[in-house]
Amino acid sequence: MNEITITAQTIEAAVQEALDALEVERNQTNVEIIEPGKKGFLGIFKGKPAVVKVTKIVDPVEEAVHFITNVSREMGISIHTNVKKTSRNCIIEISSDSAGMLIGKHGQTLNALQLLTQLVANRYSQQFLNVVLNPEGYREKRKEMVEKLALKIANQAIKTNRSVQLEPMPSHERKMIHQVLAKNSLVETHSVGKEPKRSILVQPIGKKH
Template identity: 40%
Template sequence: MNEVTTTGQNVDVAIEAALHELQTTKENVEVYIIDEGKKGLFGLFGTKPAIVRVQLKIDPITAVKEYLQTLVQHMGVSTTIEVLNKNRVIEINITGENVAKLIGKRGQTLNALQLLTQLAANKLIAQHVTVFINVGHYREQRRQILIKLASRLADQVVKTNKTVKLEPMPSFERKIVHHTLSKDRRVSTYSEGNEPNRYVVIESTNNK
């Protein structure tokens, strides 16, 4: 229960009743006064109780963690979720049994979880944040795979003089490919297509 509406002889009494029901203190809530109430004649006739709505303040990091926990539980996976907030970047690491189910083919399931959590986080947090989710050491392994793939395809492009289009991937993975080949003067890279089907193109500089 995150919110209650209570009544009392005055606003303070109504707030105290709400705090007791929520089992918290005033520092942890937002108070909305619906009706300040009214004292009746001689304290009897025409008396009207005060009405307040009291809502627990949301800890955005906790809320993001709970949101993600709900998602993975629906997928039937038992996990431990660690959350770090670093300068508007929320880093989340998931560990546990059968977590491979959360990764999917080439990280597609993990990327979808990351996108959904990103959208949820920016509804809960006033300032824009970036969400980065890792499962075990998958992201690091994927990074090494992309670096090797980019280098191998660059060699292929130079050898055949034919442009290569990679499979669609999220922006942070495309950046890995662009960065890997940024100092290779034999080739150039750019992105084409629309999200979520945007992809990297590698072409020989001899074609220019």
């Protein structure tokens, strides 16, 4: 429960009751006074109770960490996390003896988990938050492998004077290949196909698709 509306004799009493129910401190909430309430007059006229709505301030990064930790536990995987956050990026470093299960074939399981974790985080974030899951340094290793693959495929396309199409890969990996081969004046790259089977086509300059 992240939000509650309470009616009490005073604003202070209503807020305190809400804080107790949400199990948080006041600085962890937003308080909206719906009705300030009125005291009775000389015991003749009945007073009006105060009504407040108290909303828990949810940290999107904490929610992201809770989500991936719980999902990992359901998969039978124990993990430890360390978060590196900037204004728009959140890298969740993951340590685990079973990192391979989180990664899956060619990182497919990891990419799916990362997308879900990002969706969870952005439910609570005021601005878009890019979430990266990085178990046991996999992202750095994968980046190095993708960049080497890009150079290898470019050389193949140049040597054979034929276009080469790679296997489908996620958008961030396609972007890596575009960036690496943008420096090569002998080939050009194109993204072809539709998600989730969108891939990269590497072709010699001047050669038609």
